[in-house]
Amino acid sequence: MALLQIAEPGMSPEPHQHRLAVGIDLGTTNSLVATVRSGVPAVLPDAQGRPLLPSIVRYVDAEKVEVGYAAQARQSDDPKNTIVSVKRFMGRGVKDAAHLENAPYDFVDAPGMLQIRTAAGVKSPVEVSAEILKVLRMRAELSLQGNISGAVITVPAYFDDAQRQATKDAGRIAGLNVLRLLNEPTAAAIAYGLENAAEGIYAVYDLGGGTFDISILKLSKGVFEVIATSGDSMLGGDDFDQRVFCWAVEQARLPPLEPRDMRRLLVKAREAKEHLTVHGEAPITVKLSTGEVVDVSLDTETFCSITQTLVQKTLGPVRRALRDAGLRVEDVKGVVMVGGATRMPQIQRAVGEFFRRDPLNNLDPDKVVALGAAMQANVLAGNKPQGEDWLLLDVIPLSLGLETMGGLTEKIIPRNTTIPAARAQEFTTFKDGQTGMGIHVVQGERELVSDCRSLARFELKGIPPMAAGAARIRVGFQVDADGLLSVTATEKTTGVEASITVKPSYGLADADVERMLRDSFEHAREDMHSRALAEQRVDGTRLIEATRSALAADESLLSSEERKSIEAAIASLEKLLKGTDHRPIKKAVEALNHATEDFAARRMDAGIKRALSGKKIGSL
Amino acid sequence: MHVVMHSHFDLFGLAPAFSIEGEALERSYREIQSKVHPDRFAHAGDAERRASLQWTTRVNEAFQVLKNPVKRAKHLLELHGVDVAFETNTAMPSDFLMQQMELREALEEAKNAAALDALRTNLVTEKRAMEKAIAEAIDGRKDYAGAAGLVRKLQFLDRLDEEIDAAYEEIE
16 A cells, blocks of 8 residues: 555655565567566576576376476477467457467367467467466566566557456456556666656567567656557567468478477577578478478578568557657657567668668666566555656557447547546436447447457446437546556446446456466465465554654644544554454454545545645636 | 545646656666566455555556657546537538548558558648647636537547458458
């Protein structure tokens, strides 16, 4: 609880202990975890000193899971059980994920999100991602010698609601307290901006393993403001590998390959791509299971020509982002390059030509996102004193809307709206006596619903029967600071409110997440109960501390009655904290939260009044 | 929310006028955001997180309105009891309509970036002139009913701007 953060400068309560917070870059190809120690952000390496964790998970059997280098080493021998680039499948159905035909997995179509059949049973991309996050969490806990109080996980700016929700669920299953989902280019801008004391308009060009983002930001002292973002969540370094793979198949006139050979050739294609960053020519040599040997050589010129359309494809979103921002190329002061794929010389060249300036490459493109996430996690954990922290203002990447008559989309919140944001729209019934209304929530820019991403469907029931056009149904959208949407629908005419709140349903129901959480703890042989108890105790103690310092600072905002009831709630929580059952503690925490609701709102108001005081308020 | 604020201008401590100082608005916006933004309450209890979400949402909405000339004018006129009535009042002077039709024809014929750039440059000039006229009507003459007509015209020009954006996407 951070009640203390709206205290007046100089009046802040006693310094609290430093909370361990980490930033995690959950990448398509590699993942990293970083933290801020003694004010300096650093990537945490594994026991062998390696900073990267390949985002590869191998289900050896029902019990054993390998993650990272161990899994990578076996990917060609055991392609069906070794999941690479799982980020491409997050929040995606079988029909909307790209290159499935070239992926050697046994896919299972499931509503909302595809699943993969492995030696350990059918796995959702969320569970696979959680395995990667778990390894990073353990790495951090070992290295920082303590429990992680919270994590910031990065996502591509162009991720839609389904993909974001899936990422957050993966964090929860991995046992992380996800403080915030942070857009990758924004994370990079924080790391770059703070390091270089940059001011002005900057573009972040982020080409990762599986996703492409472009963000235009305004950097000024203490504020990182995203003005526009665009991208392609199905375009990345992997696609360059695919092009090389297809070229090699054609050159060597190969018949359709079995999964193992496919994986081998793809690995070689990736190595060739990386080789060409510094060399003029790359050999591709693979011995297939048929005994046949593929031996071709790829030169820079051919590589550029087979991937030219991919490079061009990134420039469309760049133009759109500039247009949405209302800016021209010459307004941009610098272009920060992020993601391993930006190492390719043809990318550097194309970006340089477009912006008419040399791209900025002075940060490690593999680490900059994790470092920025760690810096933000440190701020969110409250480890930075007020005045030294900064403010981050981000946007939603894709418009949110509803289906209306004729399968058309009605946009409710347009893309590039600063979050958190809320909008509402009123609708009416089209038939006499209509008592229900179907509500279909979609995301995307296209006019036809069928071209947009379907996020959720639900029905508002119990509308009192009346003439067509008489009912007034208010559909409200709320997007939170993670860019996640919730929707409410209310019928208002008769004063009877029929209301329903839905979280988009493509991802996982809360019950699924609970089950996966249970499974994962049983699997890891961790004591779920003692962990939950420890967490609740930390939560409870923190809440009491913060409430007490809030009372000390702003007692005058409460009547003596109100004060007594808050103090009673503190006392009963304090007593329960000594017990060994986490459930009553949780209840008492909720009760104290409830008791401080009005107080919190009043303090917030007082904070705003203070911010405005000293300013002339114009007379109406 | 307990603070009663009658207008978005009040929220930012600005005098209610069409001509506003962009920098003052931004400064005030950032100052308030730095007090209420959810990033300040990531470790807070539910009550505070909810209050923070509500306030930030409201501050963002107010900022959107004040930043955008059409929305700002509409909000101001509503404070003075004048409804701009975008949906119901679509009557426009015929010379203005004629000019709009010509501009849209020009847009349909514009098949390359250079042609679109030229259209946009013209449109920007026209929008600036319209904004100036609105400022004179609202801040100067206090002719709110007259201003409503100008705001509807500016809204027309904004739509054309969106269509130019769509045309850029088409040619890319």
